[in-house]
Amino acid sequence: MESAPNTHLVSLAAGDLLMVLLTVPFTSIVYTVSSYPFGEAVCRASEFAKDLSLGITVFTLTALSADRYMAIVRPVTHHVSDSTGHVAIAVAIGIWVVAALLATPAAIFSNTPELVNPKGEKFHICTPYPEYLGAVYKQVHALVKAIMYYLLPLALIASFYVLMARHLFISAQFLPGEAAGQQRQAQARRKVAKMVLAFVTIFAICFLPLNVFNLWWHFAPNSRETYDIYWHTFRIVGFCLSFINSCINPIALYCVSGTFRKYYNKHVFCWCTRHSGRRDWEGAESTGTRITTAVRTEQIPLKMVGTDNGTQQPPAHRLTLTNTTVLTTKPHHNPASLV
Template structure:
């Protein structure tokens, strides 16, 4: 990114956000140039990206470890959540470390291979996230609206879920291929015969039509269309729950296990809604800016401090989405919160108590009897609580039978 004093042209050269083709043949006066040391984003963005890297790797890493190590947590919704976490880890590891310095240095230093990899991983992660959220919404819809027919038709089997996740990754990888094929490193001249290099996904020889087409395609495929589909599924769920409430005079008439299953399904549905809202809020400023900059004829002339700040906010939020899902899950799911504390904090009272108990041996016969009875009761209660947990990582029977 070049710093040009507003409102002269634009100072955006981060090719992951805008194009540089219409600026490549221009030169900038020295009195228009803003040194990097005088820009607030030079200090704010790297710190924010460092936090995204640390929190994202820790949160998504623990989530992946939890779902892989504990077989009782490998439910159908959690398979999709595992796919979300892997997609977030992909963009955090392959993209965040390199793009975090785009606001602190003037020229792309990593070379063409890293440029292609960074753009490719970013598009794959966005595709995996939005397609997985759409599949989760569909799964929740059939789980709540018609769970019995869903089981009869085989729509709830884990092999079908794994096939769906695999197809999601293949589709996201295929749609991201233009980033690999066409990302390049154009140069831009400055004053005194100096040039800078940027990473751009838009080839200059394809012209402005290709840029507009790709921006519109990503907006529709990665944002607008999935949002409409997900909204349709949740509107259908809301209508079904409303009709069910009208037809059921009192929840006390239902069997206790059915009430528990209804509550569990609603809670998982709320968790999915939380993920959906986070995704679409995080990517809304990014798409708004891209559409405005590429389709508004006077965007170069009207680009000012407001749009510059708006662009940076959208840029940061699009990457922040990769680390907020585990945070949301930590507050929504007691089971995940417990596992997270066990793996990262190692400070749960139950863990300390278990460790202390394992290290103490009874000295007398009476003490041994009390010791083993207390130990058995404590272990039994703990496992009973784990089996009764229904938030994330515990999936109720959809056929209407008690688990």
């Protein structure tokens, strides 16, 4: 758990849990009732949690891609550094702070205005766009969210993976005779890279419809007039996919990571599996400096010099044997132990 990918995965899981608990119940009920039944405080908290979770998700995926780039392109520097774990924790905390700052406008400006439908019936909605800020704020807000939460992160992630693919291709050409240990390490790093790529692909698919709808709704000059059942269905599908993203990440991780799958079966489905207690190398934890000292004392009869062929029984002499072994001098993370 001290590895950088695992630190980011814990942060990603916390953001997903925040989305599922604080946003999905209050947003989904909008499509089942005619008027928003909660007050303005719940509306602000729900919109803030939605933007916070979205920021945590996309920024964590970007950080995971950057970490995989460093692990594959510069494995020695990335592996030997003693501060890798501390840097990952600092980055995770920074992601939460930045995501909270970017979600602050949703907490400040979200409100529940009263509207009137064509039948003359009054109802309330929860919206992050106050009327007194005008249409320009809606357009700027939608455009900034599309750039900061979707287009820019995906461009950075794509750049990291293009550079990783180029490095792996060149390495496969010029290093055909890698040692077995190096091949296993490279294979483990590639597995983690594939895991991150799966997360990114799922994110890109899940949030594409919602971003397309928001940009169309706020920038198309006749969007209000052309809004029909098809656009309404497209909007609902976009909301559902954005929420499904928070639920599908652990499923994707279970499918692409053998280590995660093994420990998930062990701790969650423990009644279905029986383990012999053997600890294999794949799930080995990090090992710090450890010094083993073995002391053994034995009584060995020694032959006295000058006796008659050693027939006289000499007194037993104690001989103490001490063996000190330094097993390792640096913390070590087995690449295969990364989920």
